[in-house]
Each structure stands twice: as C-alpha cells, then as structure tokens.
Amino acid sequence: MPARFDVAAVGNALVDVIAPADDAFLATHRIAKGAMTLVDDASSAALYAAMAAGVETSGGSAANTVAGVASFGGQAAFLGKVADDLLGKVFRHDITAQGVHFDGPALKNGPGTGRCLVNVTEDGQRTMCTCLGAADRLTVDDIDPAVCKSAAILYLEGYLFDPPPARLAFAKAAQLGRDAGRKIAITLSDAFVVERHRAGLLAFIDSEIDIVFANEAEVTALFQTDDFDAAAASLGARTRMACVTRGEKGSVILSDGAVELIPAAKVDHVVDTTGAGDQYAAGVMFGLARGLSAAVSGRLGALAAAEVIQHYGPRPQTSLKALAQQGGLL
Amino acid sequence: MPARFDVAAVGNALVDVIAPADDAFLATHRIAKGAMTLVDDASSAALYAAMAAGVETSGGSAANTVAGVASFGGQAAFLGKVADDLLGKVFRHDITAQGVHFDGPALKNGPGTGRCLVNVTEDGQRTMCTCLGAADRLTVDDIDPAVCKSAAILYLEGYLFDPPPARLAFAKAAQLGRDAGRKIAITLSDAFVVERHRAGLLAFIDSEIDIVFANEAEVTALFQTDDFDAAAASLGARTRMACVTRGEKGSVILSDGAVELIPAAKVDHVVDTTGAGDQYAAGVMFGLARGLSAAVSGRLGALAAAEVIQHYGPRPQTSLKALAQQGGLL
Numbered sequence: 001m002p003a004r005f006d007v008a009a010v011g012n013a014l015v016d017v018i019a020p021a022d023d024a025f026l027a028t029h030r031i032a033k034g035a036m037t038l039v040d041d042a043s044s045a046a047l048y049a050a051m052a053a054g055v056e057t058s059g060g061s062a063a064n065t066v067a068g069v070a071s072f073g074g075q076a077a078f079l080g081k082v083a084d085d086l087l088g089k090v091f092r093h094d095i096t097a098q099g100v101h102f103d104g105p106a107l108k109n110g111p112g113t114g115r116c117l118v119n120v121t122e123d124g125q126r127t128m129c130t131c132l133g134a135a136d137r138l139t140v141d142d143i144d145p146a147v148c149k150s151a152a153i154l155y156l157e158g159y160l161f162d163p164p165p166a167r168l169a170f171a172k173a174a175q176l177g178r179d180a181g182r183k184i185a186i187t188l189s190d191a192f193v194v195e196r197h198r199a200g201l202l203a204f205i206d207s208e209i210d211i212v213f214a215n216e217a218e219v220t221a222l223f224q225t226d227d228f229d230a231a232a233a234s235l236g237a238r239t240r241m242a243c244v245t246r247g248e249k250g251s252v253i254l255s256d257g258a259v260e261l262i263p264a265a266k267v268d269h270v271v272d273t274t275g276a277g278d279q280y281a282a283g284v285m286f287g288l289a290r291g292l293s294a295a296v297s298g299r300l301g302a303l304a305a306a307e308v309i310q311h312y313g314p315r316p317q318t319s320l321k322a323l324a325q326q327g328g329l330l
Numbered sequence: 331m332p333a334r335f336d337v338a339a340v341g342n343a344l345v346d347v348i349a350p351a352d353d354a355f356l357a358t359h360r361i362a363k364g365a366m367t368l369v370d371d372a373s374s375a376a377l378y379a380a381m382a383a384g385v386e387t388s389g390g391s392a393a394n395t396v397a398g399v400a401s402f403g404g405q406a407a408f409l410g411k412v413a414d415d416l417l418g419k420v421f422r423h424d425i426t427a428q429g430v431h432f433d434g435p436a437l438k439n440g441p442g443t444g445r446c447l448v449n450v451t452e453d454g455q456r457t458m459c460t461c462l463g464a465a466d467r468l469t470v471d472d473i474d475p476a477v478c479k480s481a482a483i484l485y486l487e488g489y490l491f492d493p494p495p496a497r498l499a500f501a502k503a504a505q506l507g508r509d510a511g512r513k514i515a516i517t518l519s520d521a522f523v524v525e526r527h528r529a530g531l532l533a534f535i536d537s538e539i540d541i542v543f544a545n546e547a548e549v550t551a552l553f554q555t556d557d558f559d560a561a562a563a564s565l566g567a568r569t570r571m572a573c574v575t576r577g578e579k580g581s582v583i584l585s586d587g588a589v590e591l592i593p594a595a596k597v598d599h600v601v602d603t604t605g606a607g608d609q610y611a612a613g614v615m616f617g618l619a620r621g622l623s624a625a626v627s628g629r630l631g632a633l634a635a636a637e638v639i640q641h642y643g644p645r646p647q648t649s650l651k652a653l654a655q656q657g658g659l660l
Contacts, residue, residue: 019427020647053397053424055643056386067383086416094383097349311641313385317350 011062068282158189275314338481341392398612488519605644
C-alpha cells in the first residue's frame with residue numbers, strides 16, 4: 001500500500017518559552033548548558049519567574065520535525081499528548097495550521113500541556129528545561145495504528161525513553177510500522193538521555209531501527225568515546241542509515257557502507273539554534289521518503305537547519321519547499 | 331520633585347499572536363489591511379482557527395513603548411488590566427522582566443486577558459484584530475496616582491478612546507500628571523480610532539496634551555486632508571510637540587515653531603512592522619525625559635523602530651541602550 005504520510009512522528013507535545021540569557025544565569029540556576037533537563041512544575045515556575053521576557057511558540061522535537069516535513073511540501077502526522085488548556089489549543093492550532101495531521105484527544109483532569117523553557121545565550125546555543133506535563137501521559141492508547149502503518153518513515157523521539165509508559169508506546173508504534181513494512185527512525189535527542197538509557201537504546205536500535213539521527217555529543221556518549229569518527233562508524237555498523245550532525249562542520253550520513261559528508265548550509269548570523277537538529281531530520285526524511293539520495297536528502301536537512309537557526313523558534317518561518325527549489329535541490 | 335519614572339503609560343494590556351498571511355487571507359476575512367479592528371471573542375476564535383501557525387508575545391501599544399523605554403535604560407511604568415489567567419501571567423512576567431514597573435491587580439471573574447491577532451503580510455505590514463477582554467475593564471480605580479505624579483512623561487494610548495470607562499481613566503491620569511507638573515503625551519494609535527473620535531481627540535489634545543505621536547494616516551485623518559504637510563502643521567499648531575512618522579520616509583518633529591526632519595534608520599530587511607510606532611515613541615520620550623534635543627530624541631526613536639521591524643514581535647530583542655551607544659546617540 002502506498003504511504004499516506006511521508007513521515008509520522010511520536011514525541012513530546014510541548015510549547016516553548018524562548019528568552020535570551022547569559023552564561024551567568026545558567027550557572028546561577030545550575031542548568032547544564034546545551035542540554036535538556038527535566039524539571040517539575042515548581043522548578044519550572046521558579047525558573048520562568050527568573051527568566052527574561054520571552055516568546056511563546058509551539059515546540060517539541062519530533063513535532064518540530066514533522067512541521068518541517070510539511071514545510072517541504074510533505075505529508076506528515078504527529079502522535080503526542082496535550083492537555084485541554086490554552087497551551088494545548090495553541091499547540092494543536094499551530095501544528096494543524098502547518099498542515100500536519102494531529103487529532104489525538106487532549107488529556108482532561110491531569111497536568112497541563114508540557115512547557116519547555118529555552119534560554120538562548122549570545123552564541124546562539126539553546127539550553128532547555130522541560131516540564132513534561134500532559135506529554136508525560138502518552139500511552140499505547142495514543143498510538144493510532146492507522147497512522148503508524150501508513151507513513152513511509154515512522155520517527156521516534158529519543159526523549160520519550162524517559163517515561164516508561166511512553167517507551168511502551170514507542171515499542172507499539174515501531175511494531176506497527178515494521179509489520180506494515182515501513183522504515184523506523186529515531187533521534188537520540190540528548191546526550192543525557194543517551195547516558196541514562198545507553199543499553200536500552202542500543203538494544204532498541206539493534207532490533208527496531210532503520211535510521212538513527214544523532215549529534216556529536218549524543219553519538220560519542222552512546223559509544224563512550226571521545227573519537228567522533230569511531231563513534232559514527234560504530235553507529236553506522238549497527239543500523240541501515242546513521243545521520244550524525246556536527247553543527248557548523250556539517251553532517252555525516254553512513255549508509256550501506258558508503259559515507260556522505262554533507263557541508264553545513266551558509267548562515268549569515270546564528271540567532272537561536274533551537275530546532276536545528278529537528279529541522280535537519282525533517283529535510284533528510286522528506287528526501288528519503290521521496291526517493292532522493294542520501295547526499296541530496298542530507299543537503300535538504302542542512303538547508304532546513306540553516307533556516308531555523310537564523311530566528312527565534314524551532315520551526316521554519318519561511319517555506320522550506322521554496323528555499324529548496326531556489327537552491328536547486330527540489 | 332524629581333521624576334521617579336522617565337515614562338509611565340496607560341494602555342491596553344494585550345498578548346499578541348503573530349502569524350504570516352497573504353493579502354487574499356485579509357480579503358477573505360474582510361479585515362482592513364494595516365489597521366486595528368476590534369473583534370469579539372467569537373470572531374477572535376474563528377479568525378485564530380483560520381490563521382497560520384504563530385508566535386505568542388506580549389504586546390499592547392503603550393506597553394510595548396514602556397518596554398522600549400526600559401530597553402534604553404530608562405525607568406518606566408505601565409497601567410493596564412490583565413485577567414488572572416495564563417496570558418495575564420505571561421504579560422506580567424514579560425513586562426516585569428523587561429524592567430517595567432507593573433503591579434496593577436489582575437481582573438477576576440471577568441473576561442480573559444486581551445488578545446491581538448496580528449497577520450503579517452510579505453511586505454512586513456501588520457494587520458491587527460483585537461479582542462480586548464480584561465483590557466476593556468480598565469477604570470479610574472486602576473490609575474495609580476503615585477505613578478501618574480512621578481513620571482517625567484505620562485503617555486496615553488489612543489486606542490483607549492474606544493471604551494468609555496478607559497476614557498475616564500485617561501482623564502484622571504492626565505489630571506494627576508498635570509497637577510504634578512508633568513508632561514502629558516498621547517499616541518493617536520490608528521486612523522479608524524481617529525475617525526471614530528475626531529472631535530473628542532482634538533478637544534482632549536487642546537486641553538490636556540503636550541506631545542502627540544501620530545503616523546501619516548492618523549494625522550491626515552485627524553484633519554480630514556490628504557495633504558501631509560498641512561496636517562502636520564495643523565497638529566504642530568495645537569500642541570507643544572508633534573511627532574509624526576512616515577515609515578521609510580522617516581519622521582517629522584514640530585516643536586515651538588521649529589521643524590526637525592528625522593531620517594529613518596537603515597534597515598536590511600523588513601520582517602514585521604508591528605511595534606514600529608510604539609518603539610519610535612519610546613526613543614523620542616526617553617530622549618526628551620533625559621533632556622536631549624528633539625533632533626537626537628527623534629533619532630533614538632528611528633533607531634528603536636528600525637530594531638523592532640527586523641524581527642517578529644513588537645518589543646526590542648536587543649538592548650536599545652547598546653544600539654544607541656554604538657550609534658553615538660547616547
């Protein structure tokens with residue numbers, strides 16, 4: 001059966017609060033720079049009170065990715081959990097307006113929609129503190145079989161390795177996709193996630209995954225080495241395709257013994273790196289789902305990442321399809 | 331007594347939802363391009379459902395202005411009404427984090443915090459539909475005499491001419507400021523506001539106002555003429571200082587018989603003109619409150635307007651003080 005969706009994603013439904021900060025602020029609040037830290041409601045409120053004036057925008061790593069796929073002109077779907085509150089309505093509005101299929105019911109009588117406080121330092125680096133809220137209540141019941149079976153690529157957000165019910169949801173989604181002959185992709189999401197779940201992630205990759213996305217910190221954490229090339233090679237040996245990003249140094253795609261070195265796309269001024277990895281994954285998966293080569297798909301990823309780091313917020317603000325056409329990639 | 335605040339403002343407390351749109355969208359929804367239209371809750375919800383994915387950010391014209399004054403390093407205060415809800419908390423957080431004094435109590439058991447839906451077309455023009463919500467419940471009881479008496483300039487938002495209780499609040503604030511020997515400033519806000527309240531505005535300017543801010547459409551609407559120079563001269567004759575903006579053509583400040591022509595500051599790419607007039611007023615009033623000339627104050631206004639139109643959102647994202655120092659203005 002032809003795929004109805006290019007990409008369907010399972011991930012945390014979050015609304016981001018993005019504000020500028022300096023390194024001293026991160027130090028004062030003991031937040032690990034560049035990482036994602038899970039915080040409870042009280043810590044989230046206290047940190048928000050201390051943060052600078054911000055901008056609210058829909059986020060969530062895999063949700064950002066499917067928004068990017070839609071911006072390329074692709075068909076995309078999202079599975080995740082919001083609450084029946086204002087932020088939940090904002091999240092639903094935004095992802096739907098971006099053309100992504102999202103019809104999961106909102107959580108009632110539980111925690112509010114998840115929030116990610118993003119402090120952006122002058123170097124463009126983003127440091128995140130996430131209060132999962134309703135996103136933490138994703139269960140197997142939220143995994144719509146019709147969606148999982150009908151996507152060329154089913155994409156799983158590594159952050160969901162933290163809550164056990166979400167891991168079960170993951171496993172179910174992957175099984176449904178595999179049984180329908182679809183490709184299964186995962187992003188490792190964060191070096192601390194990798195450290196917390198190294199063995200589980202490796203076993204999951206070995207048994208379920210066709211395509212792995214990781215950045216430099218994540219892939220070296222996964223194989224407990226400082227040697228990037230060795231770590232990337234190890235990942236490439238365990239999965240059909242490994243896509244590893246290195247910031248301004250570009251990315252590497254290892255696939256069936258071949259290695260593609262993808263240069264980063266040109267950027268005038270880095271404002272906020274939130275969403276860079278998410279949009280890279282969007283470009284790569286859109287390309288693969290449309291039958292393009294790893295090299296061209298990687299360049300679509302680089303182009304999408306370059307768009308998103310030049311403004312505040314984790315989702316494209318201009319049409320990625322138009323940018324890719326201007327760049328001669330589509 | 332020396333002024334505690336450079337500028338205190340009375341205005342609508344609003345949270346903006348900013349999204350891209352095209353002219354066809356405005357036509358379909360019968361919205362006047364470039365204007366501010368008041369809408370009820372149901373119309374606001376229907377328009378939001380039809381809008382593209384957006385970004386939420388604190389707004390409100392006069393609130394944006396005092397945020398700009400604070401960004402210049404000035405002391406600023408805001409008087410306006412939010413509800414006891416999430417958007418009200420966001421508004422309070424942002425304006426407080428920007429260093430603006432704002433301690434008015436939130437409205438309980440009434441409408442929610444006001445929302446302004448801002449559709450930004452590719453030419454950078456912003457078109458606004460405002461559901462006032464709690465902002466519409468501002469009354470004389472919200473006018474803190476201590477604040478009104480202790481600001482070098484008391485700034486009034488013309489949009490508040492619409493709700494009668496807010497007009498009474500206006501009058502009280504102006505009276506308190508005048509009695510304390512302070513300067514009173516007003517922005518005409520919108521050409522439709524001017525058309526609805528022309529006689530009342532002129533009478534108010536004649537009796538209460540020292541400084542008037544207007545753009546080209548507003549000043550020509552006020553004097554029912556197409557002749558900009560004639561309209562600006564008419565305004566200049568009725569008030570101690572008239573500051574009239576003309577987009578990329580810069581601005582004109584008429585004061586005590588003198589005319590200063592202020593060029594627009596250089597802008598690489600206009601993204602979203604939301605807040606341009608608000609930030610112009612911030613720069614001018616900060617300069618005047620600090621004893622700078624009309625010419626230098628006007629250039630501070632031009633600099634602030636240039637900053638805000640190069641990104642989404644109506645408040646500065648970089649320090650206006652630092653920009654002004656780099657430009658040799660402070």
